[in-house]
Amino acid sequence: MQTLIFRTATPFLTCLMLMFSVFVLLRGHNEPGGGFTGGLIAASAFAIHGIAFGVPAVRRALYFHPMAIAGFGLFASAVAGLPSLLFGMPFLTGLWSAPSLFGMSVDLSTVMVFDIGVYLVVVGSFTSIALALEDREHD
Amino acid sequence: MEAVFAILVGLFFAASIYLMLSRHIIRILLGVVLFGNAVNLLIFTNGRIMREVPPIIAEGLDVPAGAVANPLPQALILTAIVISFSFFAFLLVLAYRAYQEIGTDDTDGMRVAEPADDGLPPMGY
Amino acid sequence: MIAGPIAAADWLVIAPVLLPIVAGAVLLMIRHNVRWHALLALVVLAAMAGTNGLLLRMVLDKGPVSMTMGSWLPPFGISFTVDALGAAFSLTASIVALVCCAYSVRDVDATGRRYGFYPFLMLMMAGVSGAFLTGDMFNLYVWFEVFLISSFGLLILGSEKAQIDGATKYAILNLVGTTLFLIATGYLYGTFGTLNMADLATKAGQIGEAAPLMTLATLYLLAFSMKAAAFPLNFWLPASYHTPPVITGALFGGLLTKVGIYALLRTLVMIFAAERLVLAGVIGWVAVATMLIGALGALAQSDIRRIAGFLVISGVGIMLAGIALGSSGGLSGAIFYALHSMLALSALYLLGGLMRQRGGSFSLHRLSGLYGASPILAGLAFIVSLAVAGLPPGSGLWPKVMLVRAALDVGAWQIAAAILLSGFLATIALGRVFILAFWRVEVSGDQTTTAGALSALGCTALVVLVLAMLAMGIAPEPFIRIATTAASGLLDASAYVHAVFPAGIGS
Numbered sequence: 001m002q003t004l005i006f007r008t009a010t011p012f013l014t015c016l017m018l019m020f021s022v023f024v025l026l027r028g029h030n031e032p033g034g035g036f037t038g039g040l041i042a043a044s045a046f047a048i049h050g051i052a053f054g055v056p057a058v059r060r061a062l063y064f065h066p067m068a069i070a071g072f073g074l075f076a077s078a079v080a081g082l083p084s085l086l087f088g089m090p091f092l093t094g095l096w097s098a099p100s101l102f103g104m105s106v107d108l109s110t111v112m113v114f115d116i117g118v119y120l121v122v123v124g125s126f127t128s129i130a131l132a133l134e135d136r137e138h139d
Numbered sequence: 140m141e142a143v144f145a146i147l148v149g150l151f152f153a154a155s156i157y158l159m160l161s162r163h164i165i166r167i168l169l170g171v172v173l174f175g176n177a178v179n180l181l182i183f184t185n186g187r188i189m190r191e192v193p194p195i196i197a198e199g200l201d202v203p204a205g206a207v208a209n210p211l212p213q214a215l216i217l218t219a220i221v222i223s224f225s226f227f228a229f230l231l232v233l234a235y236r237a238y239q240e241i242g243t244d245d246t247d248g249m250r251v252a253e254p255a256d257d258g259l260p261p262m263g264y
Numbered sequence: 265m266i267a268g269p270i271a272a273a274d275w276l277v278i279a280p281v282l283l284p285i286v287a288g289a290v291l292l293m294i295r296h297n298v299r300w301h302a303l304l305a306l307v308v309l310a311a312m313a314g315t316n317g318l319l320l321r322m323v324l325d326k327g328p329v330s331m332t333m334g335s336w337l338p339p340f341g342i343s344f345t346v347d348a349l350g351a352a353f354s355l356t357a358s359i360v361a362l363v364c365c366a367y368s369v370r371d372v373d374a375t376g377r378r379y380g381f382y383p384f385l386m387l388m389m390a391g392v393s394g395a396f397l398t399g400d401m402f403n404l405y406v407w408f409e410v411f412l413i414s415s416f417g418l419l420i421l422g423s424e425k426a427q428i429d430g431a432t433k434y435a436i437l438n439l440v441g442t443t444l445f446l447i448a449t450g451y452l453y454g455t456f457g458t459l460n461m462a463d464l465a466t467k468a469g470q471i472g473e474a475a476p477l478m479t480l481a482t483l484y485l486l487a488f489s490m491k492a493a494a495f496p497l498n499f500w501l502p503a504s505y506h507t508p509p510v511i512t513g514a515l516f517g518g519l520l521t522k523v524g525i526y527a528l529l530r531t532l533v534m535i536f537a538a539e540r541l542v543l544a545g546v547i548g549w550v551a552v553a554t555m556l557i558g559a560l561g562a563l564a565q566s567d568i569r570r571i572a573g574f575l576v577i578s579g580v581g582i583m584l585a586g587i588a589l590g591s592s593g594g595l596s597g598a599i600f601y602a603l604h605s606m607l608a609l610s611a612l613y614l615l616g617g618l619m620r621q622r623g624g625s626f627s628l629h630r631l632s633g634l635y636g637a638s639p640i641l642a643g644l645a646f647i648v649s650l651a652v653a654g655l656p657p658g659s660g661l662w663p664k665v666m667l668v669r670a671a672l673d674v675g676a677w678q679i680a681a682a683i684l685l686s687g688f689l690a691t692i693a694l695g696r697v698f699i700l701a702f703w704r705v706e707v708s709g710d711q712t713t714t715a716g717a718l719s720a721l722g723c724t725a726l727v728v729l730v731l732a733m734l735a736m737g738i739a740p741e742p743f744i745r746i747a748t749t750a751a752s753g754l755l756d757a758s759a760y761v762h763a764v765f766p767a768g769i770g771s
Contacts, residue, residue: 036217071292071383078285084335088271091278093335129228159440164432171439178446185454215402215453219446222409226439229416233435237428252430252507260566260628260696264704 010052017045025119029107035115039122047130055135066131070124077117080110144184151177164234164244171230175223179216186212276322277331277344279315280354280393283308288386298377302369305382309362312389316355323351324749328763330399338764339460345399347760349599349750353526354396356606359732360518361389367614367725368511376421388414388515395523399764401449401459404527408442408491415520418512419504430504437500441490448483455480462764464535465757481539484531485547492524492580495554501577502561506569510617513569517576518610522602525583532587533595533754540590548588552682554581559689566628568616571693572609575652578686579605582667585679589670595751597666600743604659604736608651611729615648618726619701621718628697633706638718642702644726649694651733654687659736662744
């Protein structure tokens with residue numbers, strides 16, 4: 001896809017989609033949204049970037065291998081269940097705290113860590129599938 | 140309403156099994172996809188279809204006020220969709236590789252792992 | 265919906281699943297740094313075996329334990345419920361995986377490691393232990409898929425022509441099998457409105473004629489028989505298990521079919537007890553056919569790995585026979601046989617790998633003179649063959665004795681006869697391997713084979729398995745006791761239900 005319009009618009013689109021994916025991820029806190037949908041949006045952002053500028057450009061921009069990102073997400077999700085061990089609660093019990101930062105109450109929780117892990121798993125695995133399929137188009 | 144969906148599920152199953160009985164990998168794969176979707180629809184129907192509000196508990200309450208839709212089938216289906224999607228991606232790549240390596244998508248011709256002329260083990264020294 | 269605090273010891277329930285998941289994730293992150301893969305995998309598998317051992321001891325002392333994720337109350341949350349059956353299977357599986365992992369250190373090269381052998385191994389073990397330990401039907405499906413997708417990865421590692429061919433058949437048929445499982449689970453949810461196994465075990469007895477339970481039980485039988493490679497759904501196994509590196513065959517042959525057997529025990533014996541009684545005749549004949557087809561198939565093969573594949577099928581038939589009998593003796597025989605067969609069939613594949621190392625081939629046409637070349641290997645091969653065929657002092661003898669006695673107790677002569685006949689045929693098949701590969705004098709003029717030295721680590725791995733099998737065969741009492749406890753826990757699920765619902769259902 002070498003059209004000028006597409007190549008000019010893609011960086012903006014990618015940025016917007018990545019920002020939107022983080023918004024959807026955090027919105028999942030207590031409204032529709034969450035790690036899975038957010039991750040899909042981010043993965044499609046990378047896929048579009050790959051269509052416009054080629055797979056090597058995306059791999060360079062990501063820096064980490066997509067599967068390593070997925071691995072980190074899996075790690076984060078699994079570890080997010082562990083803090084409840086200290087409180088004598090079953091695995092994956094959500095623990096919450098709401099510290100006040102700059103005059104705003106910010107809800108932090110292990111559930112959020114889990115959701116970010118899901119986000120990264122989805123981003124990593126779906127990006128690697130998409131990039132593998134895009135790579136194949138050129139052979 | 141469930142009856143209509145049950146018939147639809149039956150049609151899905153019939154079509155998918157017809158496709159899976161084919162000798163060609165690509166049709167089998169299309170059958171597998173249809174099979175997965177038939178199951179999703181089946182779970183959805185099994186969760187009972189109703190026109191209730193989403194199961195979101197209003198502020199200040201411990202239980203939802205009034206009847207709400209059953210959220211569990213959707214969670215099950217979402218899991219099943221993700222799994223069947225990733226399986227399908229894998230199977231497509233695998234079938235493509237098999238076509239490249241073996242040169243056929245006819246399952247009758249795929250005898251690399253089990254050659255037809257394998258022969259019996261030696262009967263003596 | 266918040267339960268009270270739980271003891272730290274209850275965390276053992278989740279540890280055998282959590283450890284390999286975390287290790288698999290870490291290995292994915294350091295995918296290209298292959299030096300640490302084998303070491304990390306070995307350490308984690310050893311830790312898994314340790315926690316599984318502690319878990320088994322706790323379960324034997326105190327009865328089943330349960331933990332429901334996220335402090336939800338059962339049956340709404342996903343429970344992990346462990347009884348003697350799950351803990352014993354999980355412990356044996358982790359020991360087999362540990363031994364196979366030690367063997368793999370020399371067998372898997374840098375390319376295989378970079379491609380992800382160890383992450384796949386870890387995630388497969390997470391799936392296998394998850395399936396053994398979970399107490400929720402849908403969660404069982406998820407663990408099935410976890411180990412299935414990792415097994416695809418292991419199966420095509422190396423991407424040889426034959427592997428791709430075998431993997432296509434394996435992947436499509438297993439996917440259909442798990443989809444059947446999902447269909448059954450969908451109907452199960454529609455019928456009972458719950459997926460918690462303890463809840464199901466209670467409600468299935470009460471619902472009576474009001475629900476199509478026979479359909480459900482038959483669907484589960486079909487789905488899990490496909491996973492366990494029972495006749496006539498066994499054709500994917502001999503088409504695929506011999507294609508990957510021998511270490512993958514050892515893991516698959518040892519572990520994966522047993523997960524199907526485990527799931528059959530859970531669903532048909534614990535949940536659908538009354539329906540199993542109706543299906544007992546069908547399962548019995550399926551078991552007879554599976555045993556004989558497996559043993560006859562093994563007789564007709566000349567590749568050691570394919571012989572092992574058919575013997576896996578024969579073993580599945582023997583375990584199915586125990587499920588068909590359904591008595592305490594039959595079930596404990598089947599459970600004991602499953603524990604034995606995890607060790608024995610992995611050992612058989614590893615033996616094939618070592619014979620390939622020393623003799624340069626997997627084919628009986630080529631292998632010869634191994635007795636003179638390596639007497640130690642011959643000794644190990646002898647004991648492995650005895651154990652797989654069910655002769656003393658191997659571990660296969662006692663479970664077969666228990667099963668034959670249980671079969672004769674209820675007059676199921678066909679099952680008793682099939683067990684004895686399949687053992688006889690397996691003895692011939694393995695005896696021929698021994699005669700041709702070990703006793704035959706060197707076949708001369710064959711320059712195509714490349715014989716080498718045995719790897720010390722590979723031999724040690726096989727010795728460990730052989731010692732475990734000898735221990736099972738010479739001192740079977742503790743294993744029989746575990747199997748009997750597990751069987752009685754299946755036949756009377758009240759302790760299992762009590763672990764999940766300490767205050768009774770509906771309170």
